[in-house]
Amino acid sequence: MNCIKDYIIQKYIDGEASQSEILFVEKHTISCEKCAEKVNNQRRLAESIKKGINLLEIDTVEIPGFLNPSKTFNSKPSANRKLFYIVAAASILIFLFVFRSKNETAMQQENSIELGYTMDVNANLPVSKLPMIINMIDSKGNVTEYFINQ
Numbered sequence: 001m002n003c004i005k006d007y008i009i010q011k012y013i014d015g016e017a018s019q020s021e022i023l024f025v026e027k028h029t030i031s032c033e034k035c036a037e038k039v040n041n042q043r044r045l046a047e048s049i050k051k052g053i054n055l056l057e058i059d060t061v062e063i064p065g066f067l068n069p070s071k072t073f074n075s076k077p078s079a080n081r082k083l084f085y086i087v088a089a090a091s092i093l094i095f096l097f098v099f100r101s102k103n104e105t106a107m108q109q110e111n112s113i114e115l116g117y118t119m120d121v122n123a124n125l126p127v128s129k130l131p132m133i134i135n136m137i138d139s140k141g142n143v144t145e146y147f148i149n150q
Helices: 006-014 019-031 033-052 079-103
Strands: 112-117 132-137 143-148
Touching: 006 019, 006 033, 019 033, 079 132, 079 143
Parallel strands: none
Antiparallel strands: 112 132, 132 143
16 A cells, blocks of 8 residues: 655645645545544644744734834034034144143233124024134233134
8 A cells, every 4th residue: 555655744744735636635544444544643743843933823012103203304513512512622722722731931920811602693693603703922922812702
């Protein structure tokens, strides 16, 4: 008697067998108890494996819709960042001025720094967008001006 091969039994259980293989397995299992037991054992084994890895449960996954952001992000630097750059530049200039004054002769008595704006302050503009002037006046009366424009 031609018994059913294991790979055909697996195809039959998985629903991948052709029509002729399905007919052959069904007819043969009626007359052969050994093959009928092999099919039942293989079916139980496949079900227990699928249960073990949750393949028998059909999970429905909902994919959420796309959300449109309510805010548009501006790629320009913020006013705080510009203000930080202005303060950092002024600090560097002051730092350089202090070191320059240490290297000069001890006859110098007084150095001063004045911070100001090149125009009247516009209350509608943030401070970071106003042009700034830094005046350094040494004891000899020499004025060094630095302009910072935004």
